[in-house]
Structures are given as structure tokens and as C-alpha cells.
Amino acid sequence: MNYEVQENCLTIYLPKELDHHNAERIRQKADLLIEKHHIKHIIFDFRDTGFMDSSGIGVIMGRYKIVCLLGGEVWAVHTNERMKKILTMSGVTKLVQIYEEERV
Amino acid sequence: MRNTNEMEMIFDSVSVNEGFVRVSVAAFLTQLNPTVEEVADVKTAVSEAVTNAIIHGYEGEVHKVIVRCRLEQEMFYVEIEDSGKGMADVQKAMEPLYTTKPELERSGMGFSFMEAFMDAVQVESTLGEGTLVKMCKHIGKEREIWTTQSL
Numbered sequence: 448m449n450y451e452v453q454e455n456c457l458t459i460y461l462p463k464e465l466d467h468h469n470a471e472r473i474r475q476k477a478d479l480l481i482e483k484h485h486i487k488h489i490i491f492d493f494r495d496t497g498f499m500d501s502s503g504i505g506v507i508m509g510r511y512k513i514v515c516l517l518g519g520e521v522w523a524v525h526t527n528e529r530m531k532k533i534l535t536m537s538g539v540t541k542l543v544q545i546y547e548e549e550r551v
Numbered sequence: 552m553r554n555t556n557e558m559e560m561i562f563d564s565v566s567v568n569e570g571f572v573r574v575s576v577a578a579f580l581t582q583l584n585p586t587v588e589e590v591a592d593v594k595t596a597v598s599e600a601v602t603n604a605i606i607h608g609y610e611g612e613v614h615k616v617i618v619r620c621r622l623e624q625e626m627f628y629v630e631i632e633d634s635g636k637g638m639a640d641v642q643k644a645m646e647p648l649y650t651t652k653p654e655l656e657r658s659g660m661g662f663s664f665m666e667a668f669m670d671a672v673q674v675e676s677t678l679g680e681g682t683l684v685k686m687c688k689h690i691g692k693e694r695e696i697w698t699t700q701s702l
Contacts, residue, residue: 467602468566474656498573498591500598501660509656529591536667537660 448473450480455487455519461496465503473506478513487519491543494525504537511542522546556582556622564605564616564633572618573597579620580627583690592668593627593688599661600631600684606652608635608682627688634681641674 448469449460457480462469480486489510511521523534524546534540558579562568573594580593597618604616614634621628638644644651645666650659665672669686676682 464570466566466569466598467606468569470656471566498594498598500595500602501658501664502602504660505656505658508658529588533595533664536664537658 448476450476452480452484452486455485456490457481457484457486457488458490458492460492460494461503463495463497465496465499465506467500467502470502470506474509477506477510481510481513487514487517488521489514489519490522490524490546492524493527493530496530497527499530499533501537504533504539507534507539507543511539515542520544524548554622554624558620560618561615562618563613564609565613566602566605568616569598569601569605572601572616576618576620576629580622580690583622583625583627585690589688589690593629596665596668596672596686596688597629597631599664600686603661603684604631604633604635604682606655606657608633608637610636625689625691627690629686631684632681637678637680637682638674638676639678641676644676645674 448462451458457477459473459477461473491507507521514521521543523543526534526545531545534543534545560572560575562572576597577590577594580590601616601618617632619630619632643649645662647663648659650657662672665684665686669688671687673685674682
């Protein structure tokens with residue numbers, strides 16, 4: 448898993464499969480970076496992710512709770528149709544905005 | 552009965568097995584020639600049930616989880632069983648967003664996902680004895696039927 452910090456924005460490149468097993472590690476690492484770099488905005492990058500279950504939703508909701516207190520925002524980028532479906536079904540799209548790239 | 556097939560897996564309740572189990576179940580399912588969507592649905596539902604067994608059933612202790620799969624014509628049946636602590640109120644547990652472990656950032660969406668992605672979900676649980684989740688899904692109903700049109 449890779450992380451990128453640009454000023455107060457943290458990008459988390461999610462793994463291929465975002466389940467309970469991986470969620471634990473992402474949570475620990477992300478929270479460490481959020482505190483260390485005074486992160487306000489978070490981008491979850493789904494470019495490699497093909498599987499997610501409710502544990503993934505838990506990770507996103509948890510990080511949202513942290514940054515929303517600081518007035519920050521959470522985005523999801525490079526989501527495929529399946530990921531969009533899971534995010535929408537869970538209702539997390541009310542908190543997290545899905546960034547759609549412009550199609551030429 | 553013809554066109555039936557069964558398999559059973561018994562594995563330790565450690566999180567690293569979650570991926571292994573859903574991929575194995577998906578591989579077993581391919582015999583029914585499912586769509587990509589159907590495979591994804593089953594994988595998500597199985598992952599939810601197995602995660603529940605590991606986190607809630609055994610609460611981090613290592614014991615055995617049993618997964619049984621059965622194919623019957625176009626029907627896919629799967630059971631996930633643990634001998635963990637069980638649930639007092641299954642109805643309550645199945646409510647969306649209800650979770651007994653908010654401190655672990657459980658979203659409370661597990662059973663909702665199972666119900667959304669499978670045709671039927673049935674839960675039997677006895678406090679102190681364990682939980683059995685039974686799910687089924689009709690495979691192939693979303694597949695388009697190809698007909699050749701004669702000119």
C-alpha cells in the first residue's frame with residue numbers, strides 16, 4: 448500500500464482487495480499519517496481495487512469522522528462500477544464524494 | 552439428483568483466510584458459468600459472513616470456521632458456520648448499521664450486504680453455541696438469452 452502526503456491532503460492508494468484483513472493495516476497507517484501531517488483532506492484511490500466489503504466501508508467512515516471534525520473532505524477516485532455500487536449501497540456517498548474523471 | 556456438486560472447507564478463524572475462502576468459493580461457483588457480477592456478489596456475501604465469524608463469533612480467538620457449498624441445477628447454496636459465542640437477538644443484529652463493535656469501526660452493513668447480494672439469507676444462532684448463516688443465489692437469471700433471428 449502506498450500513501451502520499453501533499454500539504455494537508457493524504458492520498459491512500461488502496462490494495463487490490465479491501466477486506467477486514469487489509470482494513471486493519473490501512474487504518475493504523477492512515478491514522479498515524481493524519482496525526483503527523485495534520486491532514487485535513489483524504490483521497491481514497493481505488494485504481495487497483497477490485498474487491499471491497501463492509502470492512503472497507505468501515506475504514507472510509509472512520510477516516511471521515513476524523514477529518515470532518517476539522518472541516519475536511521473525503522474523496523474516492525478511480526472507482527470502477529463495482530466499487531461505485533458498494534459505496535452507493537452503503538450510503539457512504541452521502542459523506543464521501545466520488546470524483547468522476549472527464550471523459551473525452 | 553443430477554447436476555449437483557458439493558464442497559466443504561474447514562479453516563482457522565484468522566483474517567488472512569478471508570481472501571482465500573472467497574476466492575475458493577468463487578472458483579467452485581464457476582461451474583455454473585456465472586456472470587462477473589454474480590461472482591462479485593457471492594464473494595462479497597461470503598466475505599461478510601466469514602468476517603463476522605472471525606470478529607464476532609470468535610472475537611479474535613483462533614478456532615475453526617466451516618464453509619459448505621452446494622450446487623443444484625442453477626442454484627448455489629452456501630453455509631458459513633462457527634462455534635463461537637452466538638447472538639441473542641438475530642433480528643437486531645441484521646438491522647442495517649447495527650453493530651456491537653463500533654470501536655473496531657465495523658460499519659454494521661455486513662448482513663445488509665449479504666441480503667442485497669444473495670437471493671435469500673437465513674441465520675440460526677444460539678448464544679454460547681455458535682452461528683450458522685445460510686445463503687442461496689440463483690445463478691444465470693441475469694444472463695441474457697441469445698436467440699438467433701432467422702431472416
